Amino acid sequence: xxxxVRRELDGMVTINLKRSFQTYVxxxxxxxxxxxxxxxxxxxxxxxxxxxxxxxxxxLLAAGMSLLSTMEEDAANRQLxxxxxxxxxxxxxxxxxxxxxxxxCGFLFVWVSILVSANLLINDVWTVESIRIVFLxxxxxxxxxxxxxxxxxxxxxxxxxxxxxxxxxxxxxxxLYMGFYSPFGISKTFLFSISLAIAGFVYIGCWWLLAKRVxxxxxxxxxxxxxxxxxxKRAEELKRRYAERQAKKNRGSKQK
Amino acid sequence: xxxxxxxxxxxxxxxxxxxxxFELKDVNFQMPAGTIMGFLGRNxxxxxxxxxxxxxxxxxxxxxxxxxxKSMPEEEVAVKEQVGYVGDTPLLNNAWTMERTLNFARxxxxxxxxxxxxxxxxxxxxxxxxxxxxxxxGMKVKASLILAMAHQPKLLLLDEPTSGLDPVVxxxxxxxxxxxxxxxxxxxxxxxxxxxxxxKIADWVTIIDDGHIYISEDKESLLDRYQRIVFLGSGGxxxxxxxxxFNCQPTMDGYVGYTDRxxxxxxxxxxxxxxxxxxxxxLFVLLTGRxxx
Numbered sequence: 001x002x003x004x005v006r007r008e009l010d011g012m013v014t015i016n017l018k019r020s021f022q023t024y025v026x027x028x029x030x031x032x033x034x035x036x037x038x039x040x041x042x043x044x045x046x047x048x049x050x051x052x053x054x055x056x057x058x059x060l061l062a063a064g065m066s067l068l069s070t071m072e073e074d075a076a077n078r079q080l081x082x083x084x085x086x087x088x089x090x091x092x093x094x095x096x097x098x099x100x101x102x103x104x105c106g107f108l109f110v111w112v113s114i115l116v117s118a119n120l121l122i123n124d125v126w127t128v129e130s131i132r133i134v135f136l137x138x139x140x141x142x143x144x145x146x147x148x149x150x151x152x153x154x155x156x157x158x159x160x161x162x163x164x165x166x167x168x169x170x171x172x173x174x175x176l177y178m179g180f181y182s183p184f185g186i187s188k189t190f191l192f193s194i195s196l197a198i199a200g201f202v203y204i205g206c207w208w209l210l211a212k213r214v215x216x217x218x219x220x221x222x223x224x225x226x227x228x229x230x231x232x233k234r235a236e237e238l239k240r241r242y243a244e245r246q247a248k249k250n251r252g253s254k255q256k
Numbered sequence: 257x258x259x260x261x262x263x264x265x266x267x268x269x270x271x272x273x274x275x276x277x278f279e280l281k282d283v284n285f286q287m288p289a290g291t292i293m294g295f296l297g298r299n300x301x302x303x304x305x306x307x308x309x310x311x312x313x314x315x316x317x318x319x320x321x322x323x324x325x326k327s328m329p330e331e332e333v334a335v336k337e338q339v340g341y342v343g344d345t346p347l348l349n350n351a352w353t354m355e356r357t358l359n360f361a362r363x364x365x366x367x368x369x370x371x372x373x374x375x376x377x378x379x380x381x382x383x384x385x386x387x388x389x390x391x392x393x394g395m396k397v398k399a400s401l402i403l404a405m406a407h408q409p410k411l412l413l414l415d416e417p418t419s420g421l422d423p424v425v426x427x428x429x430x431x432x433x434x435x436x437x438x439x440x441x442x443x444x445x446x447x448x449x450x451x452x453x454x455x456k457i458a459d460w461v462t463i464i465d466d467g468h469i470y471i472s473e474d475k476e477s478l479l480d481r482y483q484r485i486v487f488l489g490s491g492g493x494x495x496x497x498x499x500x501x502f503n504c505q506p507t508m509d510g511y512v513g514y515t516d517r518x519x520x521x522x523x524x525x526x527x528x529x530x531x532x533x534x535x536x537x538x539l540f541v542l543l544t545g546r547x548x549x
Contacts (some may be wrong), residue, residue, distance in 0.1 A: 003363040073351060082347035084313050086364045087336035218315040 008100035011070035048123040052116045056137050059112035063141050067148045068164045075157035091211045098207040101145040109138045133179045135192045139199035140171040146203050153210045156220040263325050265289050265411050265443040271319035280305050285462050285472040290440035294454030295447035297464040303447040307415045311341050340404030344415040346396040350389035365407035376402040394425035412444040418453050430457050451537035465544045482539050483518040484532040487511040
């Protein structure tokens with residue numbers, strides 16, 4: 001089990017340049033959207049709360065991209081199929097994914113909490129009330145991970161990127177609205193606590209449900225799609241032909 | 257895990273799986289210990305689906321699979337400790353080095369044999385510190401085989417491991433498999449549409465076509481049983497009426513037909529004829545072609 005978890009964590013920290021570029025583009029778009037939503041507050045760009053908000057958003061993006069990169073790499077290399085050839089139960093693969101995602105959430109929660117605390121301390125506005133928002137951040141992180149994992153284990157990695165971006169956008173708006181405004185006049189302590197409780201319940205519930213589903217029905221299309229296999233074989237054949245043509249060309253030019 | 261040699265290494269009973277445009281129908285066969293079974297079939301005949309169902313990589317609709325007497329998927333961990341699998345495309349992570357792949361996999365197997373791994377890496381000149389993406393297809397196949405054999409499995413399941421490889425690498429792979437079954441308690445199920453590879457190393461042949469097992473038999477007895485019968489001279493009418501013959505056709509100087517009961521045929525048929533032993537390829541074409549008749 002632990003080697004599986006470690007493999008997941010390793011995958012999460014592997015840098016994918018293409019994906020990183022996409023991350024910055026998405027981050028830029030989210031930033032523009034937020035400035036538009038925030039309106040006049042943006043004029044005070046170094047406001048303490050705004051810095052905290054950016055820290056939360058960077059933390060969310062890091063989580064989303066780490067989850068996405070490991071899932072996409074696994075799909076590209078058919079690692080779900082490889083893992084199933086090892087003497088492990090299918091449910092262990094699900095448990096490893098959920099456990100490693102939980103560890104990632106925990107890691108980012110700690111780091112972002114430290115950075116936000118430092119921001120509040122430097123600006124001399126640190127209070128117990130002002131730091132409670134990190135629990136809302138943790139709730140959003142867990143919901144983001146749940147959404148991604150739910151899609152991955154139900155539908156595979158296809159369109160996983162779009163799902164991740166949609167979840168990130170929703171999570172950011174939710175965090176901004178619930179964390180920095182006071183909707184419906186509800187106490188923030190209650191709001192943050194209930195958000196965290198719901199997120200925890202949803203995360204554990206989906207974990208349990210998906211483990212059960214994978215045990216009964218197996219993994220989604222990654223390993224169960226003859227059409228995909230045909231396409232892959234065709235691609236392999238084309239690659240082989242191309243390599244043969246190149247080799248012939250090279251031989252021809254050497255003879256000349 | 258000790259294994260009774262009388263017990264088949266692999267038993268597949270009534271295996272079925274339906275897709276939108278393909279169906280695996282009531283697949284039955286068993287594989288004795290100490291054999292290399294060639295699993296022959298055309299592209300899309302159901303070889304990979306059967307292999308994947310054995311490994312529980314796909315969920316079957318019906319049927320029973322037992323490996324070393326243990327039921328799949330109920331005892332999948334115990335079974336997979338004794339099985340090595342190489343898919344039709346190598347399942348290695350392209351971003352990892354071979355070293356990293358082996359270090360990861362060894363955690364899962366109590367029987368991991370590092371000495372054998374070192375020997376095979378050296379023998380096949382697989383660089384351990386190069387990324388898998390930088391290896392050629394032949395090297396990837398050999399690396400997959402080294403990985404699949406590292407835990408000294410009793411059963412190797414190889415899904416078209418030699419397709420797309422050059423003859424030198426193919427021979428190396430086949431030699432490796434022959435070495436593997438020197439231990440009589442082991443076995444290899446080796447799917448391919450390259451009949452010459454199967455003819456070279458297999459001692460048992462299973463032919464699948466259109467999702468249906470057509471034949472599963474010891475290779476030698478199969479090739480003894482099916483023979484080409486060449487009649488010289490006239491008497492074609494009589495030949496075509498012979499119930500032990502099929503696919504009878506006239507030739508320049510007589511008639512040619514095929515029998516699947518050569519023992520019986522030679523007892524009952526007198527006259528001017530001689531028999532020719534078929535190659536596995538001829539037999540394969542004959543059987544898969546005949547089925548459609």
